[in-house]
Amino acid sequence: MRHYFQFGRFGFNLTTPGGKALVMGILNVTPDSFSDGGQFQSLEFALARAEQMLADGVDIIDIGGESSRPGAPQLSLQEELRRVMPVLYALRDCGKPLSVDTYKPEVMREAILAGADMINDINAFRAPGAISAVRDSDCALCIMHMQNAPETMQRQPDYVDVVREVSDFLRRRVEELTAAGIERERLCIDLGYGFGKTVEHNYALLKASGQIRAELGLPMLAGLSRKSMLGAVTGKPVEQRLAGSLAGALAAVAHGADLIRVHDVAETVDALSVWRAAH
Structure with missing residues (x-):
């Protein structure tokens, strides 16, 4: 199984479960994200947040200009570019890989x-023109599963077998991208916790994530940070989910996740350091 993953200019040796997992810091430049919307909307505050993440030991920074919280409306192309591009230009020489969280082919090209x-595409490169927008680059590509769209995904998520259906969807997307000429070395997968899933669906996927990773033979990104699946277990509101987020991150790594997408970088870096020292 391949363990070397290329992020554009940057390469990482990703090990088997229990080894080095990369911490992806979330940089939302939006007014309406479910957890930190509006906090880093201006360029000045966004860059200050990025500098703090770099100091805290982040491995990758994920820049997002459009909220994908349940019920979120779609954002115009022009507004997404206005939010994302200045931050991306300002950070491109920061010494760490930069990810852009978007499903719009036009934003992909500009990024x-x-x-x-x-x-990092929540829509798994299904939009018309998305594959052609990324095919001839050397960008890493994250393929995520989502049932329906953010506006409707949490109304009544429904599966016969959530593990098999999510795994099959990701396999089909990988096959389509590779058939279009995109190297497997550029791909990673995301099960899409909270994107068209009930609490039970999310935990079934978490428990089976190592199996799915092994079947598809690709690095896996896990994004559980501050999500409602944690609040459902702890009873805590979003601003009090740090402990749950850290537990979720460690559980994801124990089940084979290679990249952990988080809001709380310093705490996650420390938790993973202790966890690795104990294994």
Whole structure:
């Protein structure tokens, strides 16, 4: 199984479960994200947040200009570019890989031209033109599962077998991207916790994530930070989910996750350091 993963200009040796997992810091430049919307909307505050993440030991920074919380409306192309591009240009020489969280092919193209190292697409590159937008670059690509769209995904999520259906969806997307000429070495997968899933669906996927990773043979990104699946277990509101987020991160790594997408970088870096020292 391949363990070397290329993020554009950057390469990482990803090990088997229990080894080095990379911490992806969330940089939302939005007014309406479920957890930190509005906090880093201005360029000045966004860059200050990025500098803090770098100091805290982040491995990758994921820049997002459009909220994908349940019920979120779609954002115009022009507004997403206005939010994302100045931050991307300002950070492209920071010494760490930069990811852009978008499903719009036009944003993908502009981000790649500006030096993005990864495109993180909640829509799994299904939008018309998405594959052609990324095919000829060297960007890493994260393929996520989502049932329906953010506006409707949490109304009534429904599966016969959530583990098999999510795994099959990701396999089909990987096959389509590789058939289009995209190297497998550029791909990673995301099970899409909270994107068209009930609490029970999310935990079934978490428990089976190592199996799915092994079947598909690709690095896996896990994003559980501050999500409602944690609140459902702890009873805590979003601003009090740090402990749950850290537990979720460690559980994801124990089940084989290679990248952990988080809001709380310093705490996650410390938790993973202790966890690795004990294994």
